[in-house]
Amino acid sequence: MDKRDFIVRFAGEANVVTATEALASAAASAGYHVYTFATFPSQILGGPIWTQIRISTSPVTSQGDYPDLLVAFNEYGYVHHIPELRPGGVTIYNLKEFELPDDGKSFGIDVEALAKEVGNPRATNFVIVGAIAQEIGLDLDDIRRFNKAKYTRGRPNDEQIISSNDAAVDLGAQAARDSGIHLDDIAAPIPPDYEQIMIESSDAIGIGAMAAGLNYYVGYPISPATKILVWMESRLLGKDHFVHQVSSEIESINALIGASYAGRKVMTATSGPGLSLMSEGLGLAWMAEIPLVVVNVQRGGPATGLPTKTEQSDLFACIHPAHGDVKLPIIAPGDLEECIFGAARALNWAERYQGPVILISEMVLSERKQNIPMPDLSRIRVEERQVYSGENGYRRYEAAEMSPMPLPGGPGAYIANGSEHDEFGDTTHLAEVHVHGTQRRFSKLNLLNDGDYEEINPEASVVMMPWGGTKGPAREAFEFLQERGVDIGWFYTMYLHPLPEGALDILQSKELVIVPELNFQGQWSALLRMDRVRAESITQYTGLPFKAGALADRIETMVRQHQEGNVPA
Numbered sequence: 001m002d003k004r005d006f007i008v009r010f011a012g013e014a015n016v017v018t019a020t021e022a023l024a025s026a027a028a029s030a031g032y033h034v035y036t037f038a039t040f041p042s043q044i045l046g047g048p049i050w051t052q053i054r055i056s057t058s059p060v061t062s063q064g065d066y067p068d069l070l071v072a073f074n075e076y077g078y079v080h081h082i083p084e085l086r087p088g089g090v091t092i093y094n095l096k097e098f099e100l101p102d103d104g105k106s107f108g109i110d111v112e113a114l115a116k117e118v119g120n121p122r123a124t125n126f127v128i129v130g131a132i133a134q135e136i137g138l139d140l141d142d143i144r145r146f147n148k149a150k151y152t153r154g155r156p157n158d159e160q161i162i163s164s165n166d167a168a169v170d171l172g173a174q175a176a177r178d179s180g181i182h183l184d185d186i187a188a189p190i191p192p193d194y195e196q197i198m199i200e201s202s203d204a205i206g207i208g209a210m211a212a213g214l215n216y217y218v219g220y221p222i223s224p225a226t227k228i229l230v231w232m233e234s235r236l237l238g239k240d241h242f243v244h245q246v247s248s249e250i251e252s253i254n255a256l257i258g259a260s261y262a263g264r265k266v267m268t269a270t271s272g273p274g275l276s277l278m279s280e281g282l283g284l285a286w287m288a289e290i291p292l293v294v295v296n297v298q299r300g301g302p303a304t305g306l307p308t309k310t311e312q313s314d315l316f317a318c319i320h321p322a323h324g325d326v327k328l329p330i331i332a333p334g335d336l337e338e339c340i341f342g343a344a345r346a347l348n349w350a351e352r353y354q355g356p357v358i359l360i361s362e363m364v365l366s367e368r369k370q371n372i373p374m375p376d377l378s379r380i381r382v383e384e385r386q387v388y389s390g391e392n393g394y395r396r397y398e399a400a401e402m403s404p405m406p407l408p409g410g411p412g413a414y415i416a417n418g419s420e421h422d423e424f425g426d427t428t429h430l431a432e433v434h435v436h437g438t439q440r441r442f443s444k445l446n447l448l449n450d451g452d453y454e455e456i457n458p459e460a461s462v463v464m465m466p467w468g469g470t471k472g473p474a475r476e477a478f479e480f481l482q483e484r485g486v487d488i489g490w491f492y493t494m495y496l497h498p499l500p501e502g503a504l505d506i507l508q509s510k511e512l513v514i515v516p517e518l519n520f521q522g523q524w525s526a527l528l529r530m531d532r533v534r535a536e537s538i539t540q541y542t543g544l545p546f547k548a549g550a551l552a553d554r555i556e557t558m559v560r561q562h563q564e565g566n567v568p569a
Contacts, residue, residue: 002187004057006136007064010128011050011081012073012094019071019125020051021369023132026146027055028198028371030139031189037063038367039544040308048076055136057187061335061472063368065547068183069135071128073097090183092131092176107179114171120164130172137185143169195374201365202227204336205295206235208343209267211380216264217243218255220274223307224366225297228269249274253281256292260285261416263387263407265347269295272314273304275321282356283322286441288416288425289397289405291350291385295343298362298468300543309543310363312468313519318358319497319527325438329353329448330496332360334471338494339365340375345451345495348383353444354405360496362518364469364545388412398423400436401443451495453503460489461511462559465535467496467524469545470516476548477516477555486556488514496524507533512562514538514555516546 008023010016017038024034035054041047054064070091072078075098078091085091093100095108109131115123126147133140147165151158176182205228209217217236219229229245236243242259246252249270256266270278275296285292298314300306319330329349333342339361346359388394388404394412396403406412415425420434456478457463466474471492478490491507493500499507507513507528513535515525522537529535538554540546 002137003068003184004187005060005064006055006069006183006186007052007067007086008055008069008071008132008136009050009052009067009081009084010071010073011048011077012071013047013049016049016051016073019128020053022125022146023055023129024053024369025150025198026129026133026143027053027138028196029146029149030142031191032056032186033059034198034369034371035060035063036367036369037364037545039310048080050077050081055138055186057190061475062548063472063545065549069132071132090135090181092128092135104181107176107181109172109175111172114175115168117171118164118167120161120168123165123168126165126168127172127175130169131176132172133169134173134176135181135183137183140169140173192373196371197374198369198371199336200227200367200369201297201333201336201339201361202231204339205269205343205359205361206231207375207377208340208380209293209347210236211340211377211382212344212347213265213382213384214267214347215241216256216259216266217268218246218252218259218266219268220246220249220252220270222249222271222274224299224363225269225271225274225295227366228295228297249277250281253278253285253292253294256294257281257285257288257290260290260292261288261408265351266291267293267295267347269297271297271299271307272301272317275314275317279321279323282328283324283326284418285356286322286326286328287418287420289354289441289444290356290416291354293343293346293350293357293359295346295359295361297366298360300363300541306543308363310469310545311519311541311543312362312470312517313521313523313541314360315496315519315523315527316521318360321358325442327442327445327497329355329357329445329498330360331357331451331494332468332496333365333494334466334468334492336365336368336370336372337375340377341380342494344380348381349448351383351385353447354385354402355441355444360468362469395423396425397421397437397440400440402440402447445498449498449501451493451498451500453491453493453495453500455506456490457487458489458506460487462487462514462562463489463491463507463510463512464514464516464555465491465507465524465528466516467492467494468517470518473546473548473551474516477546477552480548480552481556484552484556486559488555488559496527504531504533507531507535510534512536512558514558516540516551516555518545 091106396414525535
């Protein structure tokens with residue numbers, strides 16, 4: 001019987017990423033569902049890189065656990081990844097770099113020699129992709145169609161490149177046939193009956209933000225958020241649009257405050273170290289009630305930490321980024337579609353409550369390519385801030401919750417003040433004014449409880465509640481647990497603060513809420529416990545995402561311990 005799901009892992013150095021993208025694009029164009037993952041070192045001199053692609057006949061939500069096929073470009077890649085190869089899996093290795101004994105489970109290809117043979121030394125990736133296609137029964141014509149589409153660019157040497165790449169595919173496939181080793185064939189694709197788009201999170205966040213009316217973006221390059229800046233530099237163009245690379249995150253947050261004060265819809269992106277530098281500016285935006293969005297693409301920390309690895313350890317810093325009583329709105333997308341609509345909602349939330357909003361992403365989303373349904377941008381409702389249009393003498397901060405915002409050059413002059421201020425914005429230290437201001441700033445959050453949530457098996461007394469990028473592996477783990485007959489529910493939302501209306505009541509009613517998250521402290525469960533939810537975390541802080549199977553085992557153990565009375569509740 002043909003296999004419906006294949007996982008291919010590439011281990012080596014720089015050319016690994018290109019090979020993964022070529023295979024992913026070819027498989028997606030053939031009608032398969034694909035999902036990629038990449039992890040690499042941060043050193044300028046390079047180092048070991050590995051990537052993974054999952055090819056399936058049906059939609060998938062995670063990168064998959066263990067590879068069926070390992071492509072080792074060097075001996076280091078082989079030694080460090082062969083322990084994870086599934087039983088019965090196959091290894092293809094670079095014969096120029098090292099050699100393995102003839103064990104019937106591996107074969108070598110001199111990819112550079114074959115690429116030179118077709119007259120194109122850069123065709124090594126197509127040699128490998130051809131060999132992989134042969135091993136899993138992927139139609140070589142799908143690779144050829146991808147090759148032609150990618151390299152038909154209107155340049156004089158297009159045909160030469162296409163021809164040499166096709167020849168490289170044939171040589172790679174022949175090398176795989178000559179090995180006499182073959183994995184199961186992948187089942188024929190079941191093309192979806194809807195239009196798709198191949199996308200990554202920087203595209204998705206940019207699309208959503210622009211659909212919501214973003215017209216001002218400044219940013220400082222920092223891994224893994226730089227891709228969003230690069231995306232904006234090539235697309236946020238034209239009249240009344242502005243994008244600029246600044247010299248620091250401090251300049252970035254202050255530029256956003258100034259532009260938003262003047263009436264622009266503004267956003268930037270950073271990661272943990274940059275967010276730390278924005279702390280004072282975020283406090284000012286909260287205090288002065290200035291709309292803006294900061295995208296924080298999480299990475300391992302603290303300090304420089306693990307700049308190219310994934311983690312979910314910035315939640316405390318995002319929700320309480322400034323000193324004093326501050327609790328910012330947080331949206332944490334869990335997949336690429338949510339990156340689109342989460343970015344749009346973040347812009348709308350900022351305009352609606354007139355303050356800063358944090359959109360939390362993470363490395364595991366940033367380095368993912370996936371084909372998803374073509375987003376219906378007509379679903380995005382564009383919200384504009386309430387702008388004051390009355391007479392002068394306006395008391396900007398008088399209302400108990402929210403009030404229209406004057407713009408420079410219009411009526412209603414006021415002081416956008418970072419000190420505690422009276423209704424006009426003038427500095428004051430009177431106790432009753434600070435009480436009023438604090439209550440006003442927190443009351444405005446009540447305008448943002450319109451998020452949604454997903455609940456499965458609502459009768460269960462124990463539920464799992466992932467957040468952010470753990471959503472995909474956790475969903476597969478949940479499906480494994482259902483197949484095993486474990487009585488557990490599912491609760492998920494990307495709107496972490498404020499939670500959607502009614503969500504907190506549901507969570508407080510549960511005996512145990514299990515939170516899978518990629519940090520040491522169990523940050524989301526700690527915040528839930530502050531709201532009287534009986535929550536406990538399953539944590540991982542390896543710089544890598546959860547494996548669904550291992551996560552399911554850990555959750556099942558926790559459920560059993562809870563039933564036996566051994567888990568705090």
